[in-house]
Structure formats: structure tokens, C-alpha cells
Amino acid sequence: MQLLVSLTSPYARKLRMLALELELDVEVVETPPMEDGPALHAANPLGKVPVLLLDDGTALYDSAVISGYMLSLVPGQTLQPTQGLAYWYARTDEALADGVLDASYLLRLEASHGEAGRNPLWPERYRRTIARGAAALAAKVSATETGYLELCTMVAVEYLDLRFPEIDWRGANPALAALHARLKDRASLVATRPPA
Ligand SMILES: N[C@@H](CCC(=O)N[C@@H](CS)C(=O)NCC(=O)O)C(=O)O
Structure with missing residues (x-):
């Protein structure tokens, strides 16, 4: 593949x-x-x-x-539930993390348009979406376990650090700050970090 x-x-x-x-x-x-x-x-x-x-x-x-x-492809995997409503909730959790990425990506595109004729409604709306999404992820992530949700959340918050270092997701969400401190040296995250 x-x-x-x-x-x-x-x-x-x-x-x-x-x-x-x-x-x-x-x-x-x-x-x-x-x-x-x-x-x-x-x-x-x-x-x-x-x-x-x-x-x-x-x-x-x-x-x-x-x-x-x-x-x-990996039937015994333990990163995400595979059965029943737990499976669909897990898929929804990925959609939540993806939604933070979507709003961040759109905010970045907006910023590239320049100020002239720009409607501030959208960037402000994207920032509020990011804030709500980050808070919802903070309420869901485990303090001790590591599954696909925790890993997707790591990707989302590190994307915020990469593109919007001024967004204080750590201050607003101590659970996300703790998650990041716990997982930042995990091999799969270290190996995939975007080039500086
Ligand atoms: N919903 C898609 C989003 C993928 C996406 O937006 N990728 C960006 C790169 S971060 C891209 O390829 N952008 C090119 C474009 O929008 O034309 C997914 O989850 O795969």
C-alpha cells in the first residue's frame, strides 16, 4: 500500500x-x-x-x-472499539478531532487572503469552533490510556502549535496540556512530526 x-x-x-x-x-x-x-x-x-x-x-x-x-486490517487492535455504539462514538470522536483540523485549515486559508474586503465573521467563527472542539476533546481524552482518540487529539493540538502558536489551548484546557506532556515523546508522534 x-x-x-x-x-x-x-x-x-x-x-x-x-x-x-x-x-x-x-x-x-x-x-x-x-x-x-x-x-x-x-x-x-x-x-x-x-x-x-x-x-x-x-x-x-x-x-x-x-x-x-x-x-x-488488524483485528486484535486495541486503539479503537470495533463493536456497537462504542464504535460509532469512536468514529464521532475522530470527526471531532478532524473538525478542529478543518476549522484550523480554513482559518489558515482565510489568513492568506489578506485584509482587503475580508469578512471577519468567518475567522472569528473558525476560532470559536477550534475553542469548542478543543474543549470537547479535553473532556473526552483519557489521562492514562492511549487510543486513537488521544493520538488524533495530539495531531490536532500540534497542528495548532504549528500554524497558530498564539492560540493558548494549553491554558484553556489543562487536560490537553497534560495529554501533550504525557505523549509528546511517543515514537509514532516523534516520527511523524512535520518538518520545522
Ligand atoms: N477531509 C479530508 C481533508 C483533506 C485535506 O483538506 N487535505 C489538504 C492538505 S492538509 C489538501 O489536500 N488540500 C488541497 C486542496 O484543498 O486542494 C481528509 O480528512 O482527508
Whole structure:
């Protein structure tokens, strides 16, 4: 399997990290989406990374689809529940972490538009979404266990540090600060941290 990524994409980082956690044989292929390469467009008409190319040449995309597939490849995995409502709650938890990423990504795009003619409604709305999302993640993460939720949360808060160092998610959410202090040296996170 090949995973098409950009090294700064937090969505791709979730999967690079998950592949390491699950010890999957995945070749990571750097494929910057802004280059609009034909291979990326053939695999994902939306032109986004991450994309997982399966060995038969077909493609899966959207990080939450790919993570579900990767987790299904390892039946005994303990990172996420597999049955009943617990499974759907876990999928919702990933959607929550992804929502923080979505708002952060949109906020970054907004910032690149410059001030002229800009409607402040959207950046302010994205910042409130990030704050609510971070608070909701803080209420959900375990103080001692490490599952996919905790790992996705790490990716989300480190993306905030990368792009918006002024957002004080640690001060607002001591549980997230404690999570970060506990997991920041975990091998899968260290190995996938975006280049400075
Ligand atoms: N919902 C998608 C979001 C993926 C996404 O937005 N990726 C960004 C990189 S961080 C991208 O490829 N952007 C290029 C574009 O939007 O054209 C997922 O979870 O995979």
C-alpha cells in the first residue's frame, strides 16, 4: 500500500502515525496537493491528500475512511472499539478531532487572503469552533490510556502549535496540556512530526 501525503498535512499525519502504531506495511509517498499532479487527481478527483493506494491500484480517500480501513486490517487492535455504539462514538470522536483540523485549515486559508474586503465573521467563527472542539476533546481524552482518540487529539493540538502558536489551548484546557506532556515523546508522534 502507498499513502500519498504532504508532510505538513495533519490529516495525513494521523494516518502516518496510525500505520506506525499498527505496524502496517505502508510506503509513504510525498505528493504535495498544490502541485496538482496527475497521479493524485487520478486517485482522488478532489485533489486532496491523504490518499491510500491499495495494491490492486484502487484508492481510498478521506482520512477518516482510510483510518477505518487501516484499523480493520488488524483485528486484535486495541486503539479503537470495533463493536456497537462504542464504535460509532469512536468514529464521532475522530470527526471531532478532524473538525478542529478543518476549522484550523480554513482559518489558515482565510489568513492568506489578506485584509482587503475580508469578512471577519468567518475567522472569528473558525476560532470559536477550534475553542469548542478543543474543549470537547479535553473532556473526552483519557489521562492514562492511549487510543486513537488521544493520538488524533495530539495531531490536532500540534497542528495548532504549528500554524497558530498564539492560540493558548494549553491554558484553556489543562487536560490537553497534560495529554501533550504525557505523549509528546511517543515514537509514532516523534516520527511523524512535520518538518520545522
Ligand atoms: N477531509 C479530508 C481533508 C483533506 C485535506 O483538506 N487535505 C489538504 C492538505 S492538509 C489538501 O489536500 N488540500 C488541497 C486542496 O484543498 O486542494 C481528509 O480528512 O482527508
